[in-house]
Amino acid sequence: MTYAYLFKYIIIGDTGVGKSCLLLxxxxxxxxxxxxxxxxxxxxxxxxxxxxxxxKLQIWDTAGQESFRSITRSYYRGAAGALLVYDIxxxxxFNHLTxxxxxxxxxxxxxxxxxLIGNKSDLESRRDVKREEGEAFAREHGLIFMETSxxxxxxxxxxxxxxxxEIYRKIQQGLFDVHNEANGIKIGPQQCISTSVGSIASQRNxxxxxxxxxxx
Amino acid sequence: MLTRVKSAVxxxxxxxxxxxxxxxxxGGGCGGSDLPLRFPYGRPEFxxxxxxxxxxxxxxxxxxxxxxxxxxxxxxxxxxxxxxNAGKSTHNEDxxxxxxxxxxxxxxxxxxxxxRNSTKRRSSLPNGEGLQLKENSESEGVSCHYWSLFDxxxxxxxxVVASRLLQxxxxxxxxxxxxxxxxxxxxxxxxxxxxxxxTPANSRTLTRAASLRGxxxxxxxxxxxxxxxxxxxxxxxxxxxxxxxxxxxxxxxxQIERERSSYNISGGCTALIVICLLGKLYVAxxxxxxxxxxxxxxxxxxxxxxxxxxxxxRLQYLAFMQPHLLGNxxxxxxxxxxxxxxxxxxxxxxxxxNMTGWAYKTIEDDDLKFPLIYGEGKKARVMxxxxxxxxxxxxxxxxxxxxxxxxxxxxxxxxxxxxxxSKYEHGADDVLVLATDGLWDVLANExxxxxxxxxxxxxxxxDPHRYTLAAQDLVMRARGVLKDRGWRISNDxxxxxxxxxxxxxxxxxxxxxx
Ligand SMILES: Nc1nc2c(ncn2[C@@H]2O[C@H](COP(=O)(O)OP(=O)(O)O)[C@@H](O)[C@H]2O)c(=O)[nH]1
Ligand SMILES: [Mg+2]
Numbered sequence: 001m002t003y004a005y006l007f008k009y010i011i012i013g014d015t016g017v018g019k020s021c022l023l024l025x026x027x028x029x030x031x032x033x034x035x036x037x038x039x040x041x042x043x044x045x046x047x048x049x050x051x052x053x054x055x056k057l058q059i060w061d062t063a064g065q066e067s068f069r070s071i072t073r074s075y076y077r078g079a080a081g082a083l084l085v086y087d088i089x090x091x092x093x094f095n096h097l098t099x100x101x102x103x104x105x106x107x108x109x110x111x112x113x114x115x116l117i118g119n120k121s122d123l124e125s126r127r128d129v130k131r132e133e134g135e136a137f138a139r140e141h142g143l144i145f146m147e148t149s150x151x152x153x154x155x156x157x158x159x160x161x162x163x164x165x166e167i168y169r170k171i172q173q174g175l176f177d178v179h180n181e182a183n184g185i186k187i188g189p190q191q192c193i194s195t196s197v198g199s200i201a202s203q204r205n206x207x208x209x210x211x212x213x214x215x216x
Numbered sequence: 217m218l219t220r221v222k223s224a225v226x227x228x229x230x231x232x233x234x235x236x237x238x239x240x241x242x243g244g245g246c247g248g249s250d251l252p253l254r255f256p257y258g259r260p261e262f263x264x265x266x267x268x269x270x271x272x273x274x275x276x277x278x279x280x281x282x283x284x285x286x287x288x289x290x291x292x293x294x295x296x297x298x299x300x301n302a303g304k305s306t307h308n309e310d311x312x313x314x315x316x317x318x319x320x321x322x323x324x325x326x327x328x329x330x331x332r333n334s335t336k337r338r339s340s341l342p343n344g345e346g347l348q349l350k351e352n353s354e355s356e357g358v359s360c361h362y363w364s365l366f367d368x369x370x371x372x373x374x375x376v377v378a379s380r381l382l383q384x385x386x387x388x389x390x391x392x393x394x395x396x397x398x399x400x401x402x403x404x405x406x407x408x409x410x411x412x413x414x415t416p417a418n419s420r421t422l423t424r425a426a427s428l429r430g431x432x433x434x435x436x437x438x439x440x441x442x443x444x445x446x447x448x449x450x451x452x453x454x455x456x457x458x459x460x461x462x463x464x465x466x467x468x469x470x471q472i473e474r475e476r477s478s479y480n481i482s483g484g485c486t487a488l489i490v491i492c493l494l495g496k497l498y499v500a501x502x503x504x505x506x507x508x509x510x511x512x513x514x515x516x517x518x519x520x521x522x523x524x525x526x527x528x529x530r531l532q533y534l535a536f537m538q539p540h541l542l543g544n545x546x547x548x549x550x551x552x553x554x555x556x557x558x559x560x561x562x563x564x565x566x567x568x569x570n571m572t573g574w575a576y577k578t579i580e581d582d583d584l585k586f587p588l589i590y591g592e593g594k595k596a597r598v599m600x601x602x603x604x605x606x607x608x609x610x611x612x613x614x615x616x617x618x619x620x621x622x623x624x625x626x627x628x629x630x631x632x633x634x635x636x637x638s639k640y641e642h643g644a645d646d647v648l649v650l651a652t653d654g655l656w657d658v659l660a661n662e663x664x665x666x667x668x669x670x671x672x673x674x675x676x677x678x679d680p681h682r683y684t685l686a687a688q689d690l691v692m693r694a695r696g697v698l699k700d701r702g703w704r705i706s707n708d709x710x711x712x713x714x715x716x717x718x719x720x721x722x723x724x725x726x727x728x729x730x
Contacts, residue, residue, distance in 0.1 A: 008275075036286035039681055040297075040688060043280075045268035058272050060280065071281060071688070074697050078277035182277050 003056040008184035013085035014093040015064035018119040021150035076107035080184030089126040122149040249480035260312040276303040295683025295720035302713035309368035310717040311379035320357030361492040367652040371482025374609025389460035469628035484610030500630035502606035522606035524596040532569035543620035547585040637726030645672040654716030683720040
């Protein structure tokens with residue numbers, strides 16, 4: 001399956017905020033209430049369509065625990081987008097955002113698009129962080145903001161796609177050097193359609209049929 | 217290892233974030249074979265990665281450390297972690313596999329004469345031999361734990377093939393001797409199909425006494441069978457296992473050689489494997505990976521490396537005996553540096569296959585040729601081509617721009633070491649660490665032991681992931697973090713830019729076996 005661009009994302013935030021669930025909802029359209037603790041790095045991938053262009057999102061889901069922080073830090077490099085997630089029912093996960101943001105800013109390329117996500121919006125009754133607080137934090141630090149629910153899938157699609165749109169916009173503005181793969185962006189194989197890339201997960205939901213480009 | 221070949225491949229493929237699964241087709245600079253792959257490229261089967269995940273893992277910029285998924289378990293709760301190189305090759309050329317093999321006597325296989333000793337007799341042996349039979353009833357076969365690690369070069373083909381097939385060769389070799397092995401009370405028969413002498417394995421003195429009387433006839437006691445030969449070597453059981461492993465390596469290498477006419481099996485690989493059979497660990501190593509046991513904080517080396525430096529004398533002797541293998545371009549002698557033409561007739565230090573020290577010789581024309589072994593440490597090469605002297609594959613490897621084959625100098629024979637698990641009561645933090653040279657190039661045995669002895673006691677002893685987390689910690693320590701001046705580890709030393717793969721195998725499971 002061919003694509004115009006590949007964007008690499010990283011999902012960060014405290015443990016238990018729903019990072020792995022968000023990824024699973026996005027790639028597999030399902031919610032798994034009991035998700036194993038992420039102790040290393042896990043990957044997901046899916047094709048999306050932005051502006052008529054096929055874009056492959058390659059998503060890295062990281063471990064949030066303090067003890068894995070140094071490993072997680074080493075994965076910011078080469079990411080074009082980051083989803084910084086907190087749990088709207090647990091204020092401490094919101095309080096830790098500054099430290100996550102510091103890490104991200106320090107270890108990523110300066111153009112990385114950061115999407116702030118307040119997850120578990122389905123748990124309105126247990127809300128501990130107001131939407132306005134999330135919005136204010138995002139405004140203050142120049143982030144995009146959304147509240148999502150990995151459980152009901154509300155806004156999950158949008159969170160990933162809006163991040164991609166923002167990256168795409170930056171590419172068009174010439175803010176990203178797409179030839180430097182350290183920026184987390186790769187131009188798709190134009191010359192030659194690769195033979196068998198793409199698992200079922202990445203082909204599903206990919207929207208329209210891929211364009212038939214190239215020589216092979 | 218094959219710097220020249222490797223950089224050519226890396227340039228051709230463009231390296232970084234490349235993930236097209238088709239990149240091995242059409243050669244990618246390594247042979248240009250049109251033949252199909254024997255197995256598709258991938259990461260170890262036990263990691264259970266999808267094609268997308270494999271693609272993500274090949275990120276030479278962020279170099280993700282892959283570990284066993286939570287839902288997957290290896291035998292003995294073995295830990296595993298790996299990371300790809302920093303860009304020297306598109307693929308991670310390390311491979312691994314791990315499984316529990318069942319060794320059953322093949323139907324119609326050669327049979328040894330049934331053993332007349334009762335189970336009662338066996339289990340009453342003082343050293344506890346024979347007790348293993350409890351868990352393996354004869355009809356079910358003997359279980360054999362297997363861990364393997366391969367470090368490929370000049371392509372991933374050989375390493376992938378070996379990671380899929382070597383275990384079958386081992387099973388096949390063990391099948392022939394499984395009945396003899398489980399009959400631990402009786403030494404293996406020298407010749408199959410004859411009446412066994414029924415000599416208990418632990419009564420050497422009697423045997424020796426009998427052999428001293430040998431030839432004189434008329435044995436002193438009626439229970440001693442007549443001795444047919446003056447001396448007969450007593451071969452212990454474990455030597456048959458060692459022989460089986462050595463044969464399996466050779467068969468694997470021959471299979472690669474045969475199948476390369478119908479498949480594209482690129483490059484070669486080192487091989488380090490461990491089996492646990494009937495209470496003993498057998499570590500077989502061909503190449504420059506390494507195995508160490510860390511027991512109570514102490515290091516027990518379980519392998520040695522085979523490189524142009526460690527095998528210099530073997531290689532020089534071969535070249536001395538068969539000079540045509542050097543294609544008139546190399547000299548088998550070693551000099552401290554390249555000899556210059558203007559030095560002809562002078563005396564220079566040298567050493568030959570028979571020497572570990574140095575002597576002077578008068579320089580002749582032949583000495584001006586490029587040395588068979590050249591370079592120091594990690595840079596030492598055989599015929600300026602390869603830095604490892606044992607392993608599998610490489611049948612088509614030639615000296616650059618020549619018709620000189622390297623393979624005759626390479627050996628597929630492993631060195632096998634045995635570790636008797638029953639001799640020690642192992643704790644939860646006693647482990648066997650297996651790793652490719654990516655780890656050992658930057659971390660000394662002592663540093664690895666220190667890391668393990670720091671890490672494991674801080675994990676919950678019941679955490680099933682503790683050994684995987686320890687493996688991840690080791691890979692992280694060897695990879696380091698990317699700074700302005702490349703990958704750096706502790707004390708600002710250079711981190712490993714190589715593929716790194718690590719097993720951490722807890723030995724506490726060995727306690728249950730005996
Ligand atoms: N109600 C609700 N629960 C969620 C949501 N997302 C995650 N969870 C739960 O939160 C817990 C942690 O989720 P997980 O994805 O493992 O968190 P991670 O550590 O950030 O990866 C799990 O028990 C999930 O079932 C959500 O949107 N709504
Ligand atoms: Mg998680």
